[in-house]
Amino acid sequence: MTTNAQPRICDYENATYRQDFWEGGARVYEDLVERRLIARLLPPGGRRLLELGAGYGRLSREYRADQVVLLDYSLSQLREARQTLGDERFIYVAADAYHLPFQAGVFDRATMIRVLHHFEDVPRVLNGIRRVLAPGAYFLLEYANKRHLKALIRHALGRQAYDPNDPAPIEFVEMNFNFHPDYIAQALQNARMATTRRLSASYLRMGALKRALPTRLLVALDEMAQASGWLVGPSVFALNQAQDQTPDQVQLQDEAIFACPHTGRRLQRQGDALVSPEGRAWPIRDGIYVFKQLDS
Ligand SMILES: C[S@@+](CC[C@H](N)C(=O)[O-])C[C@H]1O[C@@H](n2cnc3c(N)ncnc32)[C@H](O)[C@@H]1O
Structure with missing residues (x-):
């Protein structure tokens, strides 16, 4: 669904995502x-x-x-990232993915993993991503699959609240969406991205299995399921290539890649900020380029 209004954002500011989700070993397999x-x-x-x-x-x-540009809406997540990764090869940008603060065509690779499920306006975010990709650039997208095996079985038994075969996205918890692979395929195509590979993964996301079997074995079994091409696992990976109609990749260095997220105009460095021709200043805080409203 595309809306004219500003879509809602799932804000991870000060969330304990790493601790809650990835520490403690419960998701080593995924x-x-x-x-x-x-x-x-x-x-x-x-x-x-x-x-x-x-x-x-x-x-x-x-x-x-x-060079790897880490973009996230949450400053606190990026601060944590910078602490562990440093500055050598990495650039940190706090911004809304619906309003990317970059010139067109400056990236030859992009990834979005475990993120699309927070987007209620998929066409809008995909079109924005396509704009900043050079022709032929690769975009690896992961999304949560609405048509996964468990939902299909539950649906067959009359115990699934929604129809997993219906292509429309389903918001199963506020700001958490599952997507039908056909819906995402169409949205990518509309955004002028050609899907070259697609598979689904993480078939064995079950506590009891994860406790019973060694991680390496789970991963090997999962890779067999991925190779089947079934596309009924809970997570789908799609590799896409940007098609034509933007200028060749622009070989811009460092801060010249940025643009005002609202007007698209070039920014000039002035002290600890990037400033638009209209005088709007975007601060650089703790080594992070900030393109969102700050409270202080
Ligand atoms: C589930 S986490 C995934 C983080 C990372 N990709 C991973 O797999 O560990 C989702 C991330 O998406 C970010 N996010 C959600 N909506 C966003 C938006 N509109 N613009 C930029 N980042 C957003 C959140 O701040 C959060 O860090």
Whole structure:
């Protein structure tokens, strides 16, 4: 669904995402599945990669591009990321993915993993991503699958609240959406991105199984299910390539890649801020480029 209003944002400011979700070992299997998929699906190399919804940088080291731009709406997540990753190859940008603060065509790689489920306006965010990609750039997208095996079985038994075969997104908890693979395929196509590979993963996300079997075995079994091409796992990975109609990748260095998220105009560095021709200043705080309203 595309709306004219500003879509809602799922705000992770000061959330304990790492601690609640990834620490304690309950998701070692999912974490490893995702890292291995990134290595397998995303073509190596790349000059500049945009990681959308990077969070605290859990996956950022997996990317081999010369430069990796971590973009997230949450400053606190990015601060955590910067503490662990440093500045050598990484740039930190606090911004809303619906309003990307970049010039067109400046990225030759992009990823968005475990993030799209927070977006109520998928066409809008995908069109924005496409704008900042160079033609031929790769975009690896992961999303939560509405048509997963458990939902299909429950539906067949009359015990599923929604129809998993209906292509419309389903908001199962506030600001958490599951998507039908056909819906996302169409949205990517509309945004002029060609899907070249697609598979689903994390089939064995069950506490009892995870406790009973070693992680390596779970991952090996999962990779067999991925290879089946069934597309009924809870998570789908789609590798896409940006099609034509934007200028070639713009070889801009460092801060020249930025643009005002509202007007698209170039920004000039003035002290600790990037400033638009209209005089709007976007601060750089603790090594993070900030393109959102700050409380203080
Ligand atoms: C579930 S976390 C995933 C983080 C990371 N990709 C990972 O897999 O560990 C979702 C992230 O998306 C970010 N996010 C949600 N809505 C956003 C938006 N509109 N713009 C930018 N980031 C957003 C959140 O701040 C959060 O860090």
